[in-house]
Amino acid sequence: MSSEYHVPVMLSECMDALAIKPEGSYVDVTFGGGGHSRELLKHLSENGRLYAFDQDPDALGNAIVDERFVLIHQNFRFLKNNLRLYGVKAVDGILADLGVSSHQFDDAQRGFSTRFDAELDMRMDQTGELDAKQVLNTYTEAELHRIFGMYGELHNARTLAKAVAASRNIRTIQTVRDLKDAVKKLVPRGKEHKYHAQLFQALRIEVNKELEALQEFLLQSVSMLRPGGRMVVMSYHSLEDRLVKNFMAKGKFKGEVEKDFYGNEMKPFKVISRKAVTATEEEIASNSRARSVKLRVAERI
Structure with a gap:
């Protein structure tokens, strides 16, 4: 069962951060046990849509039977092309939980x-x-x-x-x-x-090739998010977190923010989480894997 497969981390914080529109389209790029996806579907109307990605064949056994849901068996580094195959040009929110699932550790x-x-x-x-x-x-x-x-x-x-x-x-x-x-x-x-x-x-x-995949995914997320759309990413170690933090703040992984001819900063995102959001003591007590998680949120400008 999916709850044993992987306990979703910071579930309510993720839903709040996504600022879900009932009629919107969303992507969960790390489906795993489907905990975040199941919760997200509860917030969508019958016209809402959720697309999920997972490259692990084991995760396919957790697929959700729901007309509003599509599970794509691919690495999230191929986000844009796969969404295009489903006729999706832009979405209202993207969620990524970069941790290895409990199932993968326990097998x-x-x-x-x-x-x-x-x-x-x-x-x-x-x-x-x-x-x-x-x-x-x-x-x-x-x-x-x-x-x-x-x-x-x-x-x-x-x-x-x-x-x-x-x-x-x-x-x-x-x-x-x-x-x-x-x-x-x-x-x-x-x-x-x-x-x-x-x-x-x-x-x-x-x-x-996790860091390369993460960078490719982040770069593609810019063109896939509608203005006002949210990107919510949970990282579990400093290497990932640094890439996410820099990209949300500057639209790039290294160096300073690009500026236009007039000296205005050209950034794709407005950072919503000035500091990374961390799990509550209660959650850490019941799920030790939540201890190292850092959640960051940005909104497409």
């Missing part, structure tokens, strides 16, 4: 979690070519150093890459246990859980 075979000994897979889309085993066993030491440092924000990324390269020369790194064994001498005592989580995050981001 040992998917290799997302440090809790189980399973094959190192980590593909969100099971038809994808690249998995975590391939990254660990075929990337050069320099490439591993880059992803451990950039995506895992690990301080000893260089020595970590060296240890992985040395270990795979003896035998292929296939499972979670193999990887933990390969790096165990480098893990700070008492901080094993956090260290492994950062290492797994780095691999997952690389396997799924």
Whole structure:
């Protein structure tokens, strides 16, 4: 059942942030267990429309039977083209929950979690070519150093890459246990859980090209939102949050806001959430995954 699949985070905050118009069209680009989509549909009239995206075949089992709803089996980086296929030129709101679903973490075979000994897979889309085993066993030491440092924000990324390269020369790194064994001498005592989580995050981001997909999605959202339309994004780590924050504030990921000939700022959005919105203590107590979430809201100018 979808509630076990993934407990939706900050549900009421998301609905408030979207400022839902009953007759409007909306997109949930990270459908997962469908919790946010089900809630959103409650706010729509019979003329409202909701389009949802998910690249994980497992999520298709949670599809909602409702004439106002369409589930698109695609990565959200293909937002614009897929909406065009349904004749959708613009929408009133876009919602993105960038977290990995609880289901993906809890399914040992998917290799997302440090809790189980399973094959190192980590593909969100099971038809994808690249998995975590391939990254660990075929990337050069320099490439591993880059992803451990950039995506895992690990301080000893260089020595970590060296240890992985040395270990795979003896035998292929296939499972979670193999990887933990390969790096165990480098893990700070008492901080094993956090260290492994950062290492797994780095691999997952690389396997799924998550940051590239996020940037492509954000760029396309500008042309897909009607003026006054809202974009609501929940991030779970600083790399994503930084991209979202910059894009909402400036319409770009780096550098200063573009200006026109007269010196007026050319920004696609007005930021609604000056500071990121975080989950309540009550929600964190009942769902620990809500602890790290940052929700940001912007309105199309």
